[in-house]
Amino acid sequence: MEGETKLFTREELKCRCKRDDAVLIIHNEVYDVTKFLADHPGGEEVLLEKAGQDASEPFEDVSHSSDARALMKKYKIGELVECDRVQTKNSFSPNWNNDQSQEQGKCVIG
Template identity: 60%
Template sequence: MTQLFTRKEIEERNRKDNAAIIIDNVVYDVTKFLEDHPGGAEVLLENAGKDASRCFRDVGHSDDAKLWRGEFKIGEVVKEEQREVICQDASASSGENELTLRGFLEVWFPPTAFAVIAILAYVYLL
């Protein structure tokens, strides 16, 4: 059974010895992760006791980081206080890595064209 927290309860957890954050209505206890956080403990402490959903998305965490945060999940925000989730992680990344001809050309056309021009210039000048 998932433990439920009010936002008021989480607001009280804003210290180095008791830090929790909310990301997309899920509550994470980050107290033991403070020193291991790649971005430093400061960023977690600045968001401790708050909803860090926007901050988490804005930074652009890796898929590994999104999976890793599951280890720190301790519950969810009570239904009455839940906020709309702007961007679900799964739906946001579902089409990101899709290989398309357009994507291929956007990535490879400029360096290939530059290489062809460089070869033609080399042959012409020498």
Template identity: 45%
Template sequence: MAKVYTFEEVVKHNNKNDCWIIVFGKVYDVTQFLRDHPGGDEVLVSATGKDATDEFEFVAHSNPAKDMMSKYYIGDIDRPAAPAKQIQNPTQQQIQSSGVGMKIFQFLVPLLILGLALGLRY
């Protein structure tokens, strides 16, 4: 059974020496990952003190990146004790579909830029 943390417990871990984040209602101790995070350590430190699910999904992390998170999982957030706007509980379909839309967007934008450049050239 997973350990359950209160929101107040999690927000105390908010610096480069002790960094916990909340994503999809789960608590991750990412302190050891800070130096290896491709987006830099400040991205993760700035995600402390709140539910970082929206930021995590906005970046559209790859499946290997999502799988890597399990190494840093330390427990779940106590939902009743957390501020109502802070913690979200997305369905599995929302989790999967949001990544697909972002991948399509990431593919189409470079094509549009290339098309505009070629159109201006000719």
């Protein structure tokens, strides 16, 4: 089902951090992991700890397998709105430099 991508703000996602409604932001994409909590090999606690938040860094720190990354697709429900997105190594050039701070601060979330 390729359709229009649903967009979310960080603000509206931050309250979705409960066992019966858990979402994660990973590399600017939004995943509803509610039905995956019981099946997560690392336990539901690690998902709930970051639910409603950006879990990109801890996700990458664990070095998930290609199978795990493929499984994620079935839980994707949308993406962040443009002004809530952050640059990540996966979505932008891997050549980091000290000029990256110039792109930050364009969107203020209150």
